[in-house]
Amino acid sequence: MVYQSFLIKYAEIGTKGKNRYLFEDALIKQIKNALKKVEGRFLASKESGRIYVQAEGEYDCDEVIEALQRVFGIAWICPMLQIENKDFENIKQVVLDYIDQEYPDKHFTFKVDSRRADKNYPVHSEDMNRQLGEMILNAYPETSVDVHNPQVLLKVEVRKVVNIYSRMIPGPGGMPVGTNGKAMLLLSGGIDSPVAGWMIAKRGVKIDAVYFHAPPYTSDRAKQKVIDLAKLVARYSGPIPLHIINFTDIQLYIYEQCPHEELTIIMRRYMMKIAEEIGKKTDCLALITGESIGQVASQTVQSLAATNEVCTVPVFRPLIGFDKQEIVDISQKIGTFETSIQPYEDCCTIFVAKHPVIKPNLNMIHKSELALNEKIDEMVKTAIETAELVWCD
Ligand code: ATP
Ligand code: MG
DSSP, X not given: OOOXXXXXXXXXXXXXXXXXXXXXXXXXXHHHXXXXXXXXXXXXXXXXXXXXXXXXXXXXHHHHHHHHTTSTTEEEEEEXXXXXXXXXXHHXXXXXXXXXHHOSSOOOEEEEEEEESSTTOSSOHHHHHHHHHXXXXXXXXXXXXXXXXXXXXXXEEESSSEEEEOOOEEOOOSXXXXXXXXXXXXXXXXXXXXXXXXXXXXXXXXXXXXXXXXXXXXXXXXXXXXXXHHHHHHHHHOOXXXXXXXXXXXXXXXXXXXXXXXXXXXXHHHHHHHHHHHHHHTTOXXXXXXXXXXXXXXXXXXHHHHHHTTOSSOEEOTTTTOOHHHHHHHHHHHTOHHHHTSSOOSSOGGGSOSSOOSSOOHHHHHHHHHTTTTTHHHHHHHHHHTOEEEEEO
C-alpha cells in the first residue's frame, strides 16, 4: 500500500508544558533534516498538537520509515490514509479497501476507534465504531471483534480531513536533538564511544566530536574509520563536526618524560583537557566518553577519578554500568558495530605499558606530570591550533 501521509506521535515531549512548542519545532526540524537524504518531496508540519509528514510524488515508503526511525523524539510512526471527502459512505468504502489491502490474511481480531474532532460531523463516534465494525465483519467474515485486546486497532479520525490508520511503527524515543544543549564526544575507533554518543544524542543533546590521532603510530585507515563512525552516529544526531587532533608529539613527550605504567592515565588526562578546551570554544557544556567501570586498567574507579580530576565540565559516561555485551547489542542495533570491529588500531601498542597502574595515586600522577612542565602547555596549544575539522554528515 502506498501512503502519502504519516502521523508522528511523540513520547516525552507530551509531558512538557508551555515550552512544548520548542520541542515540537525541534522535532520538525530534525524530521526535515532526516528526510533530506530520502528521494522525494516531503513536508513536515504541526497541526493542533500533532505532527504530520506528507509525501509528494514518487518515493520509497520503507526508506521514509527507516529515516524517521532515526529521529529522536519520535515514539510512533503511523502510515495513514488521508481523505478529504468526509462523506460517511465514502469513509466506509475507503476503510473497506484499506483493510483489504493492508491485511491480505483476514484472520484477525479488531476494534474500531473513531474520533470526531469536528463536532459538527453528523455521525457520532460510537455510531461510526458500530457501523464500520459491522461493515468489516460482513465484508470479511474471517475477522472478529475483540474490544479488549484487538490485533488490529483501526483508527478513524474525522478532522479537517479524515485520517485512517492502524499500523504503529516504533520510533527511537528520546528527545529531539537540539533541545538539550551540546556536548563534546571523545570518539575513538572502538565499539563504545559511538554508542555513548548515540545515547546522549538520544536525550536531545547536539554532538561535537574529537579524535586524537597519532600518525604514524596510528594509520590513515584508523582515522578514516573514526570519520566513518562519526557519519554513522550523525544519521541519528545530525551533522557532527569532528575535530581531529594530532596527538603524536604529546604522546611521545609523555612517553619520554613519565613512568610508562602511568602513560595511559596521563595521556587520557591530556585528552580530556584538550577535549574540554575545544569544547568550550564551540559552546559544549559537557564531555562524553565511552568508559565503563572496570573494562580496562584505565577504567577502574581509581583511574576514572584520576582522569576526571582535570575536567571542569560534567563528563557524561552513559555506558558506565553496562557490560560489554550490552554495549555490543546497542552498537549492532544502531549499525556502528561492523565499522567498529574493523582491525585498524586507534591506539598504538608502543604506548600501552605491559603493567599499567590499576589504582593510580593522584599525588604520584601530579609528581610525574611535573616532568612535562617545560613544553606541555605549548604543545597543547599547538595541538588545538592545528586541529583538522571534518564535517561528518
Ligand atoms: P572505545 O571502544 O570507545 O574505543 P575503549 O574500550 O577502547 O573505548 P579506551 O581506549 O580506554 O576504551 O577509551 C575510553 C574512552 O576514551 C573511549 O570510549 C573514548 O571516549 C575515549 N578515547 C579513547 N581513545 C581516544 C582517541 N584516540 N580519541 C578520542 N577519544 C578517545
Ligand atoms: Mg578505544
